[in-house]
Amino acid sequence: MDPQIISWIVSLIAGSAGGNIVGALLKNRNLGPMLNTVLGLVGGGLGGKILPLLVPAIGSLVGGGDNLVGTGGLSAIVGALLPLIVSFLPARCRGPRAAPSRGCWRRAPPADSPAERRRWRRTRRFPARRSA
Numbered sequence: 271m272d273p274q275i276i277s278w279i280v281s282l283i284a285g286s287a288g289g290n291i292v293g294a295l296l297k298n299r300n301l302g303p304m305l306n307t308v309l310g311l312v313g314g315g316l317g318g319k320i321l322p323l324l325v326p327a328i329g330s331l332v333g334g335g336d337n338l339v340g341t342g343g344l345s346a347i348v349g350a351l352l353p354l355i356v357s358f359l360p361a362r363c364r365g366p367r368a369a370p371s372r373g374c375w376r377r378a379p380p381a382d383s384p385a386e387r388r389r390w391r392r393t394r395r396f397p398a399r400r401s402a
Contacts, residue, residue: 277341278319284342285314285349292350299357309356310349317348 289310293300300306318341322329332340 277338278315280338280342281314281318281345282311283314284345285312285317286310288346288349289313289353291346292354296354296357299354301353301357305356306353309353313349313352314345316352318342318345321348 286307287310289306289308290303293303293306301309321344322332322341328344332344
């Protein structure tokens with residue numbers, strides 16, 4: 271079998287293992303086994319094969335594409351970091367319905383006049399603040 275294919279397989283397996291290990295260790299940051307695995311696979315592919323090409327210092331640290339242990343270790347680290355980073359997003363921004371209308375990327379209201387602020391609240395469907 272081609273060594274390049276073996277290296278890709280090692281990267282993907284190490285990344286998915288890293289994602290699931292982080293999910294098991296950090297229960298409050300767990301995204302579920304499926305999402306941890308998918309994000310770990312993506313992180314493993316990016317970390318093990320693409321990141322060393324973009325950053326030559328990491329490529330020399332890992333030992334090019336020939337060193338399976340270095341590639342697997344880097345893939346596991348990046349595969350563990352990606353689910354951890356995604357877990358810090360608010361829950362309403364992680365699903366398939368994440369959209370600006372749900373408040374994921376909320377803009378600040380204009381501070382020009384009270385009328386503009388009221389108009390902005392009506393169009394954004396945010397409840398108006400009631401003063402006591």
